[in-house]
Amino acid sequence: MQINIRKATFSDFDPVLKLKHQVHEFHHKNRPDFYKKSASPITQDEFQKIINSHDQEIYIVENEKIICGYAFIKIVTFKNNPLIHDHSRFFIDDICIDRKFRNKGIGKSLMQELELVCRSKGIRYIDLNVWNFNSDAIDFYKKSGFQSIMMRMEKILD
Numbered sequence: 001m002q003i004n005i006r007k008a009t010f011s012d013f014d015p016v017l018k019l020k021h022q023v024h025e026f027h028h029k030n031r032p033d034f035y036k037k038s039a040s041p042i043t044q045d046e047f048q049k050i051i052n053s054h055d056q057e058i059y060i061v062e063n064e065k066i067i068c069g070y071a072f073i074k075i076v077t078f079k080n081n082p083l084i085h086d087h088s089r090f091f092i093d094d095i096c097i098d099r100k101f102r103n104k105g106i107g108k109s110l111m112q113e114l115e116l117v118c119r120s121k122g123i124r125y126i127d128l129n130v131w132n133f134n135s136d137a138i139d140f141y142k143k144s145g146f147q148s149i150m151m152r153m154e155k156i157l158d
Helices: 010-030 044-052 106-120 135-143
Strands: 003-007 056-063 066-078 087-097 125-128
Touching: 003 106, 010 044, 010 056, 010 066, 010 087, 044 056, 056 106, 066 106, 087 106, 106 125
Parallel strands: 087 125
Antiparallel strands: 003 056, 056 066, 066 087
């Protein structure tokens, strides 16, 4: 297995879109009250804006030159906030390893690379959100050293 992790280019749009469909379909299946069916979970314009952004990045994972995963990252900076110390956080906004490539160490390699990128930017914190129904992801994040720091709750009214 030959893993390569790199920043995305616009030519990665179609394979990333296929992976985005996997993620969106999973979310829609588990929370159809929240997620709509969508033919395009991301547009070409949105993808290009992220690639060109100074505070967002997309990392691509290739196995034998086949795109099998991605991570969408946002750098969130707190500055001059009267309640919060100045610092930046590396927020994993969206992450996916193709179903066919899971449990092969590819996600672990991606997470290790993201940690290196984070450290190279002088950032100490990595954040992400995960739905409670996504137990595989929760287990993976815990094995990767993440811990729960807050809980988001909802109440659905009749």
